[in-house]
Amino acid sequence: MRLAPGLLVLALGASAAHAATTLSPDSAKPVTKEVFKAPLKELPTPYTPNAVRLVPFAPKPGDSPPDAAFGAYQRGQYTTAFREATRRIAADSKDAAAMTLLGELYNQGLGIKQDPVKAAEWYRLAAQQGDVHAMASLGLMSIDGRGGAKDMKAGRQWLEKAADKGDTTAAYNLALILLGSGTDPDQTRAATLFRKAAEGEIGAAQHDLGVLYLQGRGVAKDPAQAAEWFRRAADNGDLAGEVEFAILLFNGTGLPKDEARAARYFLHAAARGNAIAQNRAARLFVVGRGVQKNPVEAAAWNLAASAQGLSDAWLDDNLKGLTPDERSRAETLAAERANVK
Numbered sequence: 001m002r003l004a005p006g007l008l009v010l011a012l013g014a015s016a017a018h019a020a021t022t023l024s025p026d027s028a029k030p031v032t033k034e035v036f037k038a039p040l041k042e043l044p045t046p047y048t049p050n051a052v053r054l055v056p057f058a059p060k061p062g063d064s065p066p067d068a069a070f071g072a073y074q075r076g077q078y079t080t081a082f083r084e085a086t087r088r089i090a091a092d093s094k095d096a097a098a099m100t101l102l103g104e105l106y107n108q109g110l111g112i113k114q115d116p117v118k119a120a121e122w123y124r125l126a127a128q129q130g131d132v133h134a135m136a137s138l139g140l141m142s143i144d145g146r147g148g149a150k151d152m153k154a155g156r157q158w159l160e161k162a163a164d165k166g167d168t169t170a171a172y173n174l175a176l177i178l179l180g181s182g183t184d185p186d187q188t189r190a191a192t193l194f195r196k197a198a199e200g201e202i203g204a205a206q207h208d209l210g211v212l213y214l215q216g217r218g219v220a221k222d223p224a225q226a227a228e229w230f231r232r233a234a235d236n237g238d239l240a241g242e243v244e245f246a247i248l249l250f251n252g253t254g255l256p257k258d259e260a261r262a263a264r265y266f267l268h269a270a271a272r273g274n275a276i277a278q279n280r281a282a283r284l285f286v287v288g289r290g291v292q293k294n295p296v297e298a299a300a301w302n303l304a305a306s307a308q309g310l311s312d313a314w315l316d317d318n319l320k321g322l323t324p325d326e327r328s329r330a331e332t333l334a335a336e337r338a339n340v341k
Helices: 068-074 078-091 096-108 116-128 132-144 152-164 168-179 184-199 203-215 223-235 239-251 259-271 275-287 295-307 313-318 324-338
Strands: none
Touching (some): 068 078, 068 096, 078 096, 116 132, 132 152, 132 168, 152 168, 168 203, 203 223, 239 259, 259 275, 275 313, 295 313
């Protein structure tokens, strides 16, 4: 698995391409609470590195005292960042922050030709100086086999060191790995690490912690806690968290039922391209729950979800009475929404 540059997130629940959170199988009945009570997408078990989308480090403002190298990086002036980081290391051979920055530039190919081997070398030098971001990045590269042989054990050790020093992305990635063991102690520790990352405002970690609370894995089952973490994930832009929060909000699971508010979350996630949310929005518009009945909107969202592989016979049956004009308008809306990124 090749890591993409920048910030990636793991979606253990509903994502734009996932149809694993399915509809109630009895599609012939009128829409009821149970139709919307879709089962939460299961956490993949067992976990393997290829099943885990890890969160790589990228330098952030405030990680080090402001200087020309990091300032240039944040402005996208990568050639300048490379030059200034090199200058810093020439002046101080133990400048771990500058080493980490060079590792990131080589890792992503920013301002210089991408070179995973050199990236790993710089990360290792910085990690040996105690830089937690370098430890986290080196751990990811070892797990992925970039810049050297794939070494899950070494990768985990680097993530352990970084997590122990307070790095939230390392804590998050280590939690993902621990979930794969299947043992109760590892499940419990994974939940603790997810909380550390979640409190660091990593949206994916907030979503995943919500999943654990909803399922009672590593923590006592607590729908209210699940709803709260899904809400925080949604507020941080996590699409899976937004959909899961909308489902709980619609059903009144873990928090007071509010169909109108749930509809707003479904529509927001639908507009962001989530097929499950598009399907839910279509059903809401068919029956007028949380929104006014609108068969054109229903058909448009149904078409959008169907285009992503999430078909719904119940919706198709309830929308077959559309006039040619209504169907044309729905198709136009669906096409417009498909072009929104």
